[in-house]
Amino acid sequence: MSDQTSLSPLGFVNFDDIRGQNNEIELRIPFDEIKRIQRGQYVLIGSAGVERPYLGRVISGPFYTPDAVSKDSAFARTSILLANEVPFLPDFHGVCRVELLGRVSLDDYHLSGFASRPFPKTPVLPMPSDQIAQLLGLEGNMYLGHLTGYEQIRVYFNAHVKKVLPRNVGVFGTVGSGKTNTAQVLIEEAIASGWAVVVLDVEGEYISMDKPNGEAKKKPLAAAMQRFGVSPRGIENVQVFNCPGTESRCPDAREFCLRFGNLSPYDLIEIMGMSEAQETRFLELHEEATAKLMTKQGATQHKHSKWDRLAGNNNPVGLNSLPNLTLQFLIDQIDIENQDSGYGNKASWNKVLQLLVKLKRYQIFDSVDYVFNADDLLKPGQLSIFDLSDATNVRVNNIIIAQILREIFEKKIDEPDAPPTIVVIEEAHTFVSRENVKAMENIVDMLREISRRGRKRWLGLCFISQQPAHLPNEIFELCNTKVIHQTTGKRNLDALQVSAGNVNEAVWGEVPLLGQGQALIISPQFAHPVLCDMRPCSTNREYTD
Structure with missing residues (x-):
């Protein structure tokens, strides 16, 4: 923030409407400054030399309004309706809404709460980018992508704190929104951080993660990889399992069974x-x-x-x-x-x-030579994928998922020094749904127990779903970190919003409009929810119809 005084104001705080929100202000932007501001931008609110300025984020606008006349005046209307015939346009300025995120301590650059509001005419300056990551808590060792609107600011999770992966993650979004890419990014970064990762893959999308991203030679993805500073590469230690009597597109897949x-x-x-x-x-x-x-x-x-x-x-x-x-x-x-x-x-x-x-x-019990053993999964940097894509019965898949979860949990309880582990459950709504949750009390109790006792032993769950409306509230409660891609449909949006906590309505309104690969991330690690452009995954993905 050393360059705070050298930046000219973007605009100034306006007088309040009595119906306004305590955590929002209206920003008026002079015409000459309009091009310097955009939605999602972080700003400092306070005069140069103020010890504890406010940190804010532009959440709506810029909107444009005439300076000296009403937008409904004949002068303003004529300039728009007869634009091809009259040369004039009233002078105008920009208007934005800014969410107040906290007050900034200039001594150690941390955010604190606030019980007051900035005065009218308080200058609003662009937030220097070199301090945003520290203020928002974006630092860590799991590279996710760029803060939206700030390509120079990387967003990270910290794999070495218990408030992120061990407290469970939910990845949600509609088809094609980028949630599978996000899941692969999380898997790649967890593996690189020494975690053991287990994927319960009901679609067979993850089975070739030992290979580099096959799309990397195409221009759009090649350009994106260059922009994010990543390169195509596979994960070294990958093992794929499939059920007896089913086929896997992975030629090295190994048949497994459960012990009844x-x-x-x-x-x-x-x-x-x-x-x-x-x-x-x-x-x-x-x-x-x-x-x-x-x-x-x-x-x-x-x-x-x-x-x-x-x-x-x-x-x-x-x-x-x-x-x-x-x-x-x-x-x-x-x-x-x-x-x-x-x-x-x-x-x-x-x-x-x-x-x-x-x-x-279905031959899932005591039917082949290799019987599932959690010891074979819980190794640092080991990715284990259970390809359940060829199974014809959802109940069979659910028996397998439940038993794998139980045995991994018991192993972590018995051996607290086993490596940190995360279990990724694809299409989680087919495992426990809002419709069957009352008949699945024992399964839900198991998930709660894994969540309660597992985080102390570095065991986390990652739920992935394209239909959050079908997930029971219990699953959302377990996910302290949520990565929300573009989501449409009132039921899906309502299900997510209820569980998302105190997310500003205007920020939440961005969710249906997010582009492919963009996500709203809500996490205890971050001071506030952030919008992130997720990086492309380095590993290959099997595309399914």
Whole structure:
């Protein structure tokens, strides 16, 4: 801010309207200064030498109004309506609205709150760009892009503070808005910072991130990469997994399965949509099968209700406990139950049997040599991608996602020194939606538990969705950092705005108008929400229809 006194004012604070907002002022700009101002610009409000000037951001305008006559006067109207016939135009000036962001301490360049407002005629100066990043908290080691309107100012996340990635991230936007590019940028930067990254990829878009960006040879992207100072390159340590019986476009993909004995029966009940009667039968079956296996192993079974388990910090039933408990073993037990049951019970058992036999056909449990092991994922700089794009059943995908989340969480609890880890969930609205949230209490409780205890152990979640209106409020509450690309539709905008906190209405009004790759970022790291031009990703992306 050393050059504050050498800058001429852009304009001056106007008198207030009594209906104005406490955190907004009206700025009047002389005609000769209009070209120096634009929406989104940061400004200092205060005379040279003032110890604590205000920091502001232009949020609307510039609008143009005549100096000495009304815009509805005959003189003004004639100059517009008969523009081809009359040579004159009334003298005019610009008008902008400026959001007050705080008061600037010139001693250590930090923002503080304010309980007053600048006086009329207070000069408004352009904010020197060399101090904006520090004032807004844009510094860090994860390069995201440029502050919109300021190509010389880079926007970063800090991978080494717990208030960003470990407190979860949400990336939202309509199709083609740039959210997948943003997800790749986050993945690239997290990997470069030594994080382990796990991607649950329901579209198969991320499976070739070991290769450089294939679009980099085309002129538009090549120019953009040069402008942002990045180059095409792949990630070195990438592994791709796919489910048995499905195909992946990654030639090196490895088939994996889950161990049924590690599965929480409550997750399975919710995801499979069992009725109350089916739930009762299934839990009876699971308890009896567990008791038989534990008796064989010489262990003692401790029965707890669902709510006892959820209230405590015990492992979910079955997790890492019964490797011999298989889906086929449960199916065999149902046959035994059917032989011993009366007619009334057989119908309920048969319904459960149909669900389990159907589940077995998907081959996701105990079916191939490689059984999912969280140890293989939690390594610094390791990117692990689960390609779920060829699965034909959303419920199967959700079982896989839930179990991978559980086992990663348990591993982080057991081994606090494991590297920082973030799990990226694509199309999150297909996992937990507003429509099914009441039937997915156990899953939502798991996500809350991961959020509550995971951040202390450097475990974060990243939810990506193009349909935020379908996400339950619980997901928005978990995401302390939100990257919002262009979003349209009142329901989607309302869902995001309710969870976005204190974002100025005029700034929020920019969201439907954002260009491809632009985003509104709301984060505890930043002093205020910022608009960012996201950098192009360096890695390749598979484009899907």
